[in-house]
Amino acid sequence: MATTTHEKGQKTNNYGIDIRSTILKKYKTSRKWFWSGFTRFPLRYLLAAILLGVSTFSTTKTLAMVGDVLGIIQRNLSLKLTEFLSVNVVDIAAISEGSSLILFTPDFTRAITWMIIYVLVAWITLSANIYIWADTSFRVQRDMRQEFYEVVQDHSMAFFDVNDSGVILSMGMNEINQVRMAYHPAIRNLLGSVMTIIITTALLWTYDWIIGVVFLFSFLLYLIIAWFYAAKVGPIRQKLATDLGKLSSISQEMFKGVDVVRSFDNHDKEIAKFNEVSLEYADDMRREGYLSAFYWPAVISIVVTAGAFAFGIYSIVIGRYNSIGIMLSILTLLLNLNRQNFMIPQRLIMLQAGLQNSTRLWNLMDFKDPLKQPNNPIEGDWNRAVVFDKVNFAYPGTEKLVLRDVSFSIPSGARVALIGGPGSGKSTILKLLLRLYDASEGDIKIDGTNIKDMHTSYVRSNVTMVEQDIFLFSDTIRANIAFARPTATDEEIRIATERAQIAPFIDSLREGNQTTIGERGVTLSGGQRQRIAIARALLSNPSLLLLDDSTSAVDIKTELRLRYAMEELMKGRTSIVVTQRLTTLVSADLIILMKRGEVVDIGSHSELIKRCSDYQFMCQHLPIAEGDNVCSDTVSIEGGRD
C-alpha cells in the first residue's frame, strides 16, 4: 500500500499570482484604497450622481414653486373680477357657474401641473439613485472585504503572531461596513446636500442675487465648520467602539474563567477591572453627548434664515419684490435647508469614520512582512538531505534567539526524533521547515538549495505538518481530509482513512464521511481528531513529514490505533517527529536533543543513552512500564542534568 518516494516524484507548483503585492501596488495608500470605490464602478456612480442631480433639482424646484403658486393665489385674490376678466380670455359660461375660475387661472393650473410633474420626476429619479448607489456601494463593500481578507491571509505567520485574530475578524467585518457606510449613505447624502445648496443658490439667484451671494458664502462656511466639528467627534466615537470591545473581552474572559476566578476568590478584582473600563466608556459617552449638544454650526443657518426673513420683509416693504411669492419661495428654500442641519453633521462623522477605518484596515494590509517570496523561485530535490547550517532564529519583531547555532543534517528517508524540554526550540524547527518563518541567520538547505529561494507554496506542497493542537474546520469529515488535496477521489480518501485507522469509526457514523464535525455536528475525541489529521497528511503525501506528538494518549486502544496510524504515515518518507514516546525514540534513526534553543547531542538511542547525560536524565523521567529496561543503563547515573 505504501508508495515509495520515487513513485511519488516531485511536486511543483505554478505559483498563483501574488494577490497581496498586486493589490498593494495598485492602491499604494489608504486614501486611494478608500476612494477606489468610485474608480471600481465609475459609470454606475456617475449615473447615480446624475439621477441625484435631477432629483435634487426637481425637489428644490417643487419647494421654490410653493412661493410661486402662493404668489399667484395672492395676485388673483387681489385682482378685481373685472380686471381679471380683461386680462384672461375665458369661457363666459364658466363664469356664470361660479367664481371658481377666479382662482384657477391657467398659470395657476400650469404651475400646479409642473409641481406634480416635478414631484413625480423627483420620486422616480431619487428611487433610481438610491437603488443604484446602494447596490454599487454594496459591491464596493463586497470587493473591499474580499481584498482585505486575501491580502491579510497572504501575510506570513509573523503577522498572525502579533495580531489578535478576533480583532482582524472584527475589522474585516465591521470596519469594512463602516467604509461602506461612508459611501452609502454618507457620501450620497452629502453629495445630495451639496447639490441642494448649489441648486438652491442658483434658484435664489434668480429671485434675489443678494440673498444668493450671502447664502452661498454662509453655507460654504457652514460646511467647513461642520467638517471640523465632525473631526472632533470622530475620535470619541472610535474610542467608544474600542472601549466596548474592551468591556466585552473583559467580561468574556471572566465568564470563561469563572472557576479560576472563584477558586482564587478574586471577584472583587475582576469587578474593579470592569468598573474602570465601564466608567471610561460612560465618560466618553458623556463627552460625545456634550459635543453634539451645542452643535453651533447650526447657529449659522439659523442666522441666515432669520436674515433672509428680515431682508425679504424689508424688500417687500420697500417694494423690491413685486410679489410676496418671491419671499415665500426664498423662505421655503431656506427652511428646507435648515432641515439638513440634522443630517450633515451625522454624515460627516460617518465619512470621517470610514476614512479612519480604511486607514486602520490598510495598515493591516500593508504589513511589512519579514518573509519574502524569492523573485525567481527555484526548486530542489526533496529526496535529498535536509540541512540546518548554523541557524539562528528570533521570532520577527523580537530580539530573543529561540534557536542558536543549530546545525544538523537529515539524510533522505530517515526517521528523526526531536526531543527536549518546553521552550527548547523543537516546534520552532518544524515551523522553519515549513517556511512559516525564515531563519534569522544561517541557512536551511534542501538538496543544497536554500529554502529562502523557494516559493512558500512549493515548500509547503512538499512538507506537511501534523500539529499537536489539531485544527479541524467545522465542515464534513471528508472536506477536512480532502483539505490537503481537494481533487482527491473517494477511493483515495478511503485509502487514507484506512491507513490512518479512522475508517471503521467513520463507517460507524450514520452519514459516514459526510458527517459534519464541530459545533454543529458531532464532537470528536482527541484521538479521533489526531487520526483525521493523519489521514489528511497521508492524502497530501509529502516528501518531508513533520509530526508534533508531544502528549501521548491515555487509554490503550487510542494508543494502539495511533501507533499504527503513525507507522503508516511515516512509511517511505523522511520524517521529523517531536516526541517523548519511547517506542519512537528507540526506533528512530536519529535523535536530536534540544535544550534552550541549542542542539545538545545527535545520535541514535543507543548512542545517546551511553554518552549524553541530558538524554539519560530525560529518559529517566519518562514513564516506564514495570519490567521495561530500556533505560536501565542510566539507573546508576544520578543528577545527570546540570
Place this chain on the structure above:
Amino acid sequence: MSHGRGPGRAFEQDKYDRARSTKILLGSLWKYIRRYIKPIILVVSISIVYSLLSVINPIVIGGGINVLTESPSATSLLIGLTITFFSLTLFGWILNSLSTRIQAKMNAKMLHEVRYDLYEKLSYSDMSYLKNEQSGNITARVTADTGELATGLLLSAAVISQVLVIVGSFVWLMVTNWIIGVITLAAVPFAFLMAKILSFFARKIVLRTRRAFGVVSGKMAEGLEGIAVAKSFNREEELATELRELNYQHYKYSRQFGFLMMFMHPTMTALSYGLFIAIIYASGWINQTTGIPLGDIYTAIQLSQSFLFPMVMLSMMFPQLESALGAMDRIIDIFEAKPAIADKIDAAELQDVDDNVHFENVGFAYIDDTYVLKDVSFTAKAGEMVACVGHTGAGKTTLFSSLLTRFYDVNEGSIKIGTQDIRDVKQSSLRNAIGLVTQEPFLFNGTVMENILYGAPSATREDVYTISKRINADEFIEALPQGYDTIVVEGGKKLSAGQRQIITVARTMLADPRILVLDEATSRLDAYTESLVQAAQRELFKGRTTFVIAHRLSTIKDADRIVVLEQGKLMEFGSHDELMELDGIYADLYNTYYVHQGLGDIDLSIDDLDPETIDEEIQKKPMKVPTHAGAGGPSVMGGGTGGRPDKKQMNQHFKEKKKTGKKDEVKQMKKKRG
C-alpha cells in the same frame, strides 16, 4: 451557529418573545430612573417647550405674511416679527442642546450603573447558570443589551416631543382650517400603510442579510483561526474562493435591502410634497367661499410637514423601543437568576487545625434527579495524597472540583474539613485554603508574570522565579520574547496547551493552598515535563492533603489512597497494593489503561479492538469553532466556546454510559489479552 455577539445574536433577538409585560419591565427600570427624577423632569419640560416652539415658529412666519399682505407698511410690527422668529429659533436650538446635554450625562451614568450592577450580579451568580450559558451570550447581556436599553431611554425622550409636535401641529391645522386639517389627516393612512408594508419585507430581508453576514463572518473567523493549517496545505486560494461566494451571497441580500430602501425615503418625500399641492389646491377652493389668509396657507404647509415627518419617525422608533424592552427583559432575567451559594449568616472562618477531609454519604445531581454522585463516603487523612480514578463521566471532576470547592452544594450527605462542614464556613476562607488546578488551562490576558501572581498578589517577582524554576517552567518562559513580561494574547494562542497548563500549575503553587485539587492538572504536559512538575509538587506539597484526578500511572503509584469511582458510586478505596490484591475494577483499569504508558509493546492487535463509538472517549473540550464577530472589539472570537460540555450533554453522556456498559467492554478486552 448563532450565539456570541453580533449578527447571529441579533438574529435570535428578532425572534425574541418577551416574558414580561411592558408594565413590569418599566417597573423594574424605575429602580434606576428614580435616581434621576430631577433631570428627567427637566428634560421632559424642555421637550414640551421645544415642541411648542416648533409649532409656534411656522405660525409666527404665517402671521408675518398675513400682516404683509394686509398692510405692507406696518414696519415696527414686522421688525418685531423678525426678532420673534429669530429668537424663537435660537431659543429652540439652545433648549434642544441643553436637553441633549442633560440626557447625555444622565444616560451615560445610568448605562454605567446598569452595566455595573449586571456584571456584579453575574459575577456572583450560580455556577451552573454561568456554565450553561455560552460566555458570548452572557457578554452580550452586559454590553449589547445594556447599550440597547440606553438607546431606548434616549428614544423615549424623543418620542414625547415627537408626539407633542404631532398633536400641536394637528390642533393648529384644525384651528386654521378644518378642511386642510382633514386633508392632512388623509395622508396618515398612506404613511402607515407604507411603513407597515416596508417593515414586513424589511424584517425578512434584514434577517436574511444578517444571517448571510454571520456566515461570512464565521467563514472568515475560521479561515483566520486555521491560518497555519491553510498555509501548510497551500489552501489559501480555496478559502478565498469560498469566502468570495459567501460574500457574494451577502451582497445579494444587501442589494435587496437597498431595493427596499429605495422606496422608503423617496416615497415619503413624494407623499409630503403631494400634501403641499393638495393643501395649496384646497386653499383655492376655500378662498372662494370663506377666504383664508395667505399666511395661514403657508403655515399649514409648514405644519403639514411637522405633522407627517414625526409620524414616520415614530413608526421607525417603535421597533427600537420594542427591542429595548426585549433587552430589558433579558437583563431582568439575569437579575432574577439564582445567585451563587451564599455564606450562612453565622459562617465561620475555616480553622487550620485539622486537614482531614471527610466525605459522608455525598449525593449530588446537577439537575433534578439525575444523580451523578451517589452515597460516596471516605476520609482523606491530613497530608495524604488521594488519587481518583474511573472512566470519563464517573463523577471525578464533580466530586473534587465542584463539590469540595463548594461551587455547588451537595444534595445529600456532607463534606467536612476537620470538624467543620464546608457549608458552615465562609466561602472566601474555604477557597483560600483550597487550590484548584482545572483540566482546561485558563489564562487571563496580561503578562505571564501577572498570570502567575493572580492567586497571590502579595508575592514578589522573586517568588515567581523560584516557583517556575522548581517546576521547570522557567526554561520556556525565559525563551518567550519578553520572558516573564510576555503578554498572553487570546488566552495564550502562541503557547502550547502544555505551556499554558504549566503556568496554571505555577499559579496555584504560588497561591500556596493547604488543600490541593489537581484535576488532570498535568495531562497536557509532555511526559518529561510532567514528571519534573510532579516531582516538584511532591516536594512542595509534602504533608498537605492533595486530591489528584489521575491519568497517568506515575501519579497513581505515588498516591497514598486511591478512590475508584464508577457511575457516581465509590467502588473501591485503598492503596495501590491493596486494590491490586482485590483484583477488581482498579486492577482492570490499571492493566488496560495505565500500564502501557511506557515503552511496553501492546500485545493487542488492531483487529482485536471493538469498533469505536462516538462517545468512547468524550471530549474534554468542545472543538474550537469560531463564533461570529460582533460590533467591534477584540476577543469576539471564541465567544461561543464554552469550557466544558454542558450539563445536558454531561447527563446525556452518563445515561449512555449506563447503556453501553463500559465495564463489560474492559473485561472483554482483558479476556482477549489473557
